[in-house]
Amino acid sequence: MTTDTTTKDATAGASAPGEVVLDARGVTMRFGGLTAVRNVDFTVKSGEIVGLIGPNGAGKTTFFNCLTGLYIPTEGEVRYKGNVLPPKSYKVTAAGIARTFQNIRLFANMTVLENVLVGRHTRTKEGLWSALLRGPGFHKAEAASRERAMELLEFVGLAGKADHLARNLPYGEQRKLEIARALASEPGLLLLDEPTAGMNPQETRATEELVFAIRDKGIAVLVIEHDMRFIFNLCDRVAVLVQGEKLVEGDSATVQGDERVIAAYLGEPFEDAPGDEEVAEVEAAEAQAETTTDAAPGKENDR
C-alpha cells in the first residue's frame, strides 16, 4: 500500500466520466511553406479511447507533437483540463499527458524497473538536497516510488522481469515497458503512437486488452495506428486526417463506411472503369486466342 504523500495513487490522473480532458481548437502547424496540420478541432473526453488514422504523411505525428509540447502550433491552441498546454514537453507530462513513441525510446542499459522509475520523476517532490543527503524523506519517497513502479509492472505483465536489462526484452515487451513508463507519470491522458507496429497478432491482441484496462482505470487514451482492425476494435471514436485536415470523425462503423475515407486510402475510383461491354470484348478475344492456339499443330513443342 502506498502511504507516502510524495506519490499519487493509481487513478491520480483520472477524471469524472465525460469530462473533456483534451480540447484542441483550430490547430495549424506549418513547416516553412508546408502545412502539415490545418485548422484541426479535436477533443478527447475521459473514459474514451479515440483513434487517429490517416494515410502516410497525413500529419498524425505532427498533430501528436502539438499535443505534447514538442511543437508549438503555428495557430490555434490546445487545452488539457481547461488549461492551455505549457510549451515544454516535460511540463506537459507533469500536467498529465503522457506518451509513447513510434520508435521505442527506452534506456536500453537500465533495468526494466529503473526505466519505470525514470517515468516517475514528475510525480515525486523530493528535491536535489534530499536526494544527495539521502535522508529519511528520500528513502521513504524512493520506497514508495519502487512500490508504485512494481504495481505498474504487474499491471502490464512485466513484474517478473523487473531486474532484466530493457535491451534484453523481446520487442513486444519493450512496447509494454514504454507504456508502463508513461503510466508512471500518473497521466489523465495517454497518447500511443503506433503501439502495435512490428507486433505479431497475439501481441496486438494483448495490447488491445492492455489499452482497455488502462481506460478502465479512468485514463483517456488517444492512439495513432496503421492497423485498422486494431483501431476499429478498440476505439469509441475515430478521427481521420488527410493532408493535414480532419476529414471525418465518428464511431468505427461510421468511419469504415464513409466513402471519402475509402477514397483517401485507396485513391479515387477510376473514372473509366471497364463496363460490361469492354469485359465481354476481352473475354471474346481471349476465347478466340485459345481456339487458335489449340488448332495450331505442334504448338506444345514450340515452347
Ligand SMILES: Nc1ncnc2c1ncn2[C@@H]1O[C@H](COP(=O)(O)OP(=O)(O)OP(=O)(O)O)[C@@H](O)[C@H]1O
Ligand atoms: N519537422 C518537420 N519539418 C518539415 N516537415 C515535416 C516535419 N515533420 C513532418 N513534416 C512533414 O509534414 C507532413 C506530415 O508528416 P507526419 O509525420 O506528421 O505524417 P504522419 O501522418 O504521421 O505520417 P506517417 O503515418 O507516415 O507516420 C509530411 O509531409 C512531413 O514530411
